[in-house]
Amino acid sequence: MHIDPLRTVAKEMKFLTGNIRQLLGSGHPALDRVAKYYTQAEGKHVRPLIVLLMSRATALCPKNESAPASTHDSINSSISPLDILSDANPSSPLSSYSSEPEFTESDILPSQRRLAEITELIHTASLLHDDVVDHSVSRRGSPSANFEFGNKMAVLAGDFLLGRASVALARLRNAEVIELLATVIANLVEGEFMQLKNTARDERNPTYSEEIFNYYLQKTYLKTASLISKSCRAAALLGRADPVTVDAAYAYGRNLGLAFQLVDDILDYTQSGKSLGKPAGADLELGLATAPLLFAWKTTPELGSLVGRKFEQEGDIQRARELVIKSSGIEQTRALAEDYSQRAISALDTFPNSEAKDGLVDMAMKTLKRQK
């Protein structure tokens, strides 16, 4: 039987974008326009989808009886009585917190739905800033925000999303969850920075080493898997799951995140720009050596000099592509992605059977098949 993971949480997903846009209301039309720009686009909302599925799947798992009774799970938490000046926006987002969303009966808690929205806000903020840093001109088949509104507005809008995400997070009133997601924000920057530094490698003609691959994996964890893994852990924590389940949720997210990025790195070699909605071969253009190239480099020392000069000479990018495609780099990357995907699925072994669990398994399999 084939499960459509989206169907399992279709009702929740339906309200996601609306709720996110409510969280982002600032009362300043120009700021709203940029802040909501990437939420309008035909995003896949993979991260919130996973958080919602994980919330539902872990609802059936054993509870942590020693955990403090869920102090709030209405997110109608008290609003500090600040003076009028501090309430910046007429269409205050505060109201969106105190009016509870549309469901009252659900195994997915209001806090878990809010968490799903927060993961999307953090992800979108990082896209806004990464596109400034990478000078990207397009995203998902449309002009990038920095291209459309300028760097200035893209930086500000990213900060604004982070600010609103932090406030929403604080209102979850769960210290461990707040710390997890705050760590994600720091991780995303470190990951982006490791990637940037990588491209600025000084050596002229480096030789391949395991260290280089480990650096790449570390970067990939920080930049991609940290958000997914820590928000899966957070979803389980909010549901008061027992420690075994919390760790399993984390392991699922971590392995899925790594598989996801490995596939992304493959697509940059195998897909056309048109089908990706962003320029193909963008990684090499940015001077980035990702998994397919690193595997190829192992048996093709010639790649070292190209890496060393960041593919900057005329013809370097073309040559690197050829060498990678001729090698088994793409196959090896795919094998590694399959391995991580399998590990993600195995992490769910202790979960009782459910449609949501099937949805998570399906997400892990679909990650390998996606074409963009």
Next chain:
Amino acid sequence: MHIDPLRTVAKEMKFLTGNIRQLLGSGHPALDRVAKYYTQAEGKHVRPLIVLLMSRATALCPKNESAPASTHDSINSSISPLDILSDANPSSPLSSYSSEPEFTESDILPSQRRLAEITELIHTASLLHDDVVDHSVSRRGSPSANFEFGNKMAVLAGDFLLGRASVALARLRNAEVIELLATVIANLVEGEFMQLKNTARDERNPTYSEEIFNYYLQKTYLKTASLISKSCRAAALLGRADPVTVDAAYAYGRNLGLAFQLVDDILDYTQSGKSLGKPAGADLELGLATAPLLFAWKTTPELGSLVGRKFEQEGDIQRARELVIKSSGIEQTRALAEDYSQRAISALDTFPNSEAKDGLVDMAMKTLKRQK
């Protein structure tokens, strides 16, 4: 008797920069360099100084007996057991949390000292991003970070500071304090945005209205006073002060913050670039109409057309300066700043006498006298 506010918390201030730099250790030298750049400069550390004074002054005030007993005030809070990959940095900042600083006996709590550091991190992050947004080339007499390291690194470093500030904040394990400071992050962006939008005013020849002045005050609260006021409130909350004291701490910070910015706006008209450590008249260059000009505009309608075209025509800036200086705009701004400063001092009426209270009063008076 004259109190030097710095002396009152000199020991705590001595360790501030060191602790901040520990919080910012990433294990990536290039990132460290940018992240620590504005902490090396001869900063005045006004915000942490105020937080420390407020912590000490409120320690003598009545306690909130109904508040939950200070759950932690060691900040040695538990570190989530994440896998090795998530621990990005060799010189992990985690260690700086679990080893407690140098004092063990003090009326200033470890969490309040950490709060002082967090306020400086948030402030510094906002400087980094504001300088990118405003294309500033200098700050405190040195090249700005964006000028020295490029926009890319300045954006990343600002994000990194915010990320680390969020983690440190989460570890304070005080929900109300976390929410207050998270709100500050959102406020700073809204304030910067309001300022940006202000400069992009569409009308050709606007007439002065009270609404324009209120908009300016709102912007000033969000961009400058929000951080000071909410961190004063947070300091009192961490010390378990009673609600009257908490509100008084907030009122002090809010009025001081507004006074501070009004004086800043005056200095932009009266000081030379050399003594400011940044270009003088920078506000007009950016198209900004601040309090002195707004007061002048009330009686000098000619300023409307200059505001309308954002001082962009040859000679506009010079003309605007002349009109402002000829008017009573600067005097009126000074009177308003004095009023706010006085209100800040009055907010402390209920506090028992102490050296720290005298320090806070002195800070409010010094704000009016500062020359840069």
